[in-house]
Amino acid sequence: MAYEVTMPRLGWTMEEGVFGEWLKQDGDEVQAGDLLFTVEGDKATQEVEVFESGILHLPSSAPTPGDVIPVGALLAFIVQAGESLPAESSLPLPMEEQERQASKASPTGTAEPAVPGNPATKTVAADGRGAPTISPRARRVAGELGVDWTRLSGSGRTGRIVERDVRAAAETIVEPVGVDISPVARRMAAEAGISLKELAATSPGGRIQREDVEAAIGARRQPVPADETAGQVLPHTRIRQITAQRMAESARTTAPVTLTTEADATELVALREQLKSSYAPRGLAVPSYNDTYIKLTAAALQEHPTLNSSWGDEGLILHKEIHIGFAVETERGLLAPVLRDVPAKSLRVIAAESASLIEGAQQERLNHEAMQGGTFTITNLGMYGIDAFTPIINLPQAAILGIGRIACKPAVHDGEVVPRQMVALSLTFDHRVVDGAPAARFLNTVREYIAEPILWLTA
Amino acid sequence: MRELTYVEATLEALDSAMARDPSIFVVGEGIGERGGNFNTTVGLYDKYGPERLCDTPISERGFVGMCAGAAMTGTRPVVDFMFLDFILDAFGELVNQIAKMQYMSSGRLKMPILLRGAIGIGHSAATHHSGSYYPIFAHIPGFRVVVPAIPSDAKGLFTTALQSDDPVLFLEHKSLLFNRGEVPEGDHAIPFGQARVAREGSDCTVVAIGSMVDKSVAVCDKLAEDGISAEVIDPRTIAPLDMATILESVSKTGRLLIVDETFQPCGVGAEIAAQVIDEGFDDLDAPIRRLNGAHVPTPYSPPLELAIVPESDDIGQSIRDLLAE
16 A cells, blocks of 8 residues: 655644655655655754655655645655555645635646545545545545545445445556556566656657666666766765764864873773673673763763853853763764763663664664754764774764773873773863863863762762 | 254253263252253253252242352352343342352352343243343343354353353343254353354444344345345354454444344443444444344234334345445
8 A cells, every 4th residue: 555655743733844855756765764855843954754665656746845734744655566656636735736726616637536526525624624524444445545535425325435435446546647557567667666757758658668667777777977087976865964064064163172181991891891790691781881981971061060061142051951962883874862861860771772772873763853952972982993083063062072992001000000991081172162171170070980980870 | 963952952061061060950940840931951850850950939039049159159050040031030149149259259259150041022922021131231240141042052152151150141032942953962162252253244244142143144145135245243142242253344344233132222232332433443434333122111912022123124224224324
């Protein structure tokens, strides 16, 4: 059955949304969780993910940027390979277009319903009032078959639309006018994510055969080089675009200063070994080093609230909560999921939550909210053998802590040179927000907490 | 397979259970030497004697209360009410003692009592001998309520009833008692709470109870000539009620008619309809319809009696109306 993509309700009071743009093209194969389109909300542009895998079908009446669309209105279909496309008529028009059509004396023949409806029931208000009555089962089947029942007339005793009416309508739904395609070609096109419309354009008037689809697939595979010298152009992923825009904005607007120091992590290493040997046999998630850094940093932020803040044009915004984002490398690019209310959570809870966030990030199923609202960020390059570096502040936050590798080094401990496990810390802070001395005091606290982790992990 | 009447089928189940289990005894009016008004105990008196086939005075409250005590001591009484209408004289014993005793004793006491009797309208039995009342008992927690429609089910469910540690109402419609049908020999037990699909179909579901089952099947067979494919479901037990089978059928057909001779208000049909709306709302393609006997005391007059019971024509019309919804 064709899956309906509808305008989501992004807030309790949202009744309609301004359509932003499609992030996928007509005929693209989409996976559940892919970002499909954007909606311009009150405050920000929200990317909306798709919940179904299949092939995106954008009908001719699909919304274009700037259209005002009521919540719940149909925007597109996700169809499966070999599945026929729902009728064009089942797409709602943008509101102003609906009004225009409703006011016309006789509608033009372009988007006639597949089954002629009772004229009295043809015009349906956007809020659903005036819709014909329909049995619950018929409503369910209409949803499954992608039939717009609001334009049907019912054969039930009181004019109610019943299942047979919906099924009859579904049978008469045909592909876009003029497309004649062989079953094999249809399946191939669906699997390759090539729209029937695209194919129809290549062989106008004729029946689309297997060769036409093969030709279309071949044409699609040819990369188009940007210029003669470029070997290959990798199109930007959405994440790459967002990362580029945010990094550039941070570099452009902040006054970054990076402080580095080294902390003695010997006790932290011992603690981790202890956690490993005690938790793992009991089937508990073993907290990673990163989890302990997150917890210790949150404790340090409680001591130094100015580092847990944002630059505001009116004044410094001190955040009440401590939500710590942490950088996760994924196949698609860098993501920073956020652990909320870190001071209120035990290390075990943090370990479980961060594991689930990392898994979600890597499996591409983290939603927008899971990466929003951080007040401080930690980025750890220790596993790549890096010591100090200069992280870039994750706006609108005031600072970011970079963590290096833990390395066994000669160090002076209790007046003697002994091997100790040392870790490099790099704090980049926004000098607009906070000065060097308080930032240094914060970093020093982090250093102390890492040296005596038990005291602060159990605080 | 050999055929038996409905009564012969329960008699066979009772006989073989009494032969095996000496704790089973029967109490009622005229069930001893006489063998029961409806031949429910024919031949058992000679086999098991007056102690286990115990004739009673006309005092339902007395002998029902006595049997409740007997069941608590570990025996398995079978109370044969002849006409079930007179169970009402023992209503307090039934609802306040028998149905609650296991609960009140925290399960220390069992209540393996089988209460049987003939129900239903027919033969000008008039208003004191035509009641069914099973919705009343299905309303009370603690009872098993059994309404077999065919001889093989009568034997299988009677066997299960004789093994139950809960009180069971075993209700036999008078118009079914002498119907013949194939009945398995030997041990044959049917669990409570399992409906029977009496006829398969795809256009609508007819849940029929007791005497309405065979009648509905016959009507649906006739409607098939007009291309109507109706499914008939016999719940067989009202408590427990096999909603899963009903819901599965409704999910297939989208339309539901409940045919029940008993009164419509607060009845079994109302309960089934409510549960289908709760759990199968999106499967419904039409309003749920009920066809019941008239909500009146049963008249003596044969033409009036005929008029208050759902007859074949009424069932056929109700199915056609349902399909037109």
